[in-house]
Amino acid sequence: MQLYYAAADYRGQKMYVFGNQSGVVFVGTPGASPEEVKIQLKHCDISPSSSCLVSPIQQLTEYFQGERRTFDISREIITGTALQKQVWHELNTIPYGETISYSDLAARVGKPKAIRAVATAVAKNPLMIFNPCHRVIRQSGAIGNYRGGVQMKRTLLSLERGHQ
Template sequence: MIVTTTDLEQYSLILIASTNEHPSPKLVEVNWLPKDDISWRASKSFAQLKKHYRLSADDFSFIDSNSLSRKDPSQALLLTAIDQLDEYAAGKRKVFDLPLDLSLGTEFQQKVWRALQDINYGETISYATLAQNVNNPKGYRAVANANGKNPFSIIVPCHRVIASDGKLGGYTGGLDKKEYLLALEGV
């Protein structure tokens, strides 16, 4: 797997592309790191990724985003992801078009993550509405839990889900990031 980081305003994002598990590369994680922290092994799901794909720490390669090459398919995917994130940050992109490997989640989590992708840019819904959207109307806590395990921050827009009373609720990356993303989208 190839790992890189990119900046989004005052925050750093970690991007991880899968190489050997698929015929063509897919992203397996996009997550937040503290600014200027290149300790990508501290990513919330690093251990889970190693276990899921049966990899050792040596199977991960960190490549600075400035050193990526479009000639390598996995690196090209990372560059495309960075381009799309930059377009999003500049207000020029509302929908991401990237191949994602959702297999890290359970069947229910995957269903929730797919439903998150149906929430339009600049809109929010409640956890209760999201539960209804996945045909589990009383499962708002289960939906909130699946939302919190989303490995694709921003790209799978879990930041667009708020509490029924209009409060932000939680966000695995931190409420400051959720506020930043919603403000960026004009919410």
């Protein structure tokens, strides 16, 4: 599969977005190079830039600037189990500036006893920020882990709370 990548700026670090004409496939963590991300995108050829990523990069930039609350992009999920895909879809129903617990998310996808499996799906979300996994926290109110790091998760939640 041929994928293209382009970078958005996240607090002075490049954050690469990968996709093709069908949609965004993967969002890398800030500071990760395209070569590092390619390891996760097995069986894909990657090339720099493409017009198909102009809108996703612009929307991500607007989000980081507090000017965007929702994303109007095409997504192409190329990995994941049925449960993971269901969880990733459900992430998009969490309103901007709000949080839910992993157990709430498990209940929403009809698997109230599968909290660990749901948490694993959240952790493997290939479209961080676009599918807002940062809005899922522990039932205790603790922030929990995040692929982009705990500080990034705190920053994103703070950004959203500040622009409600």
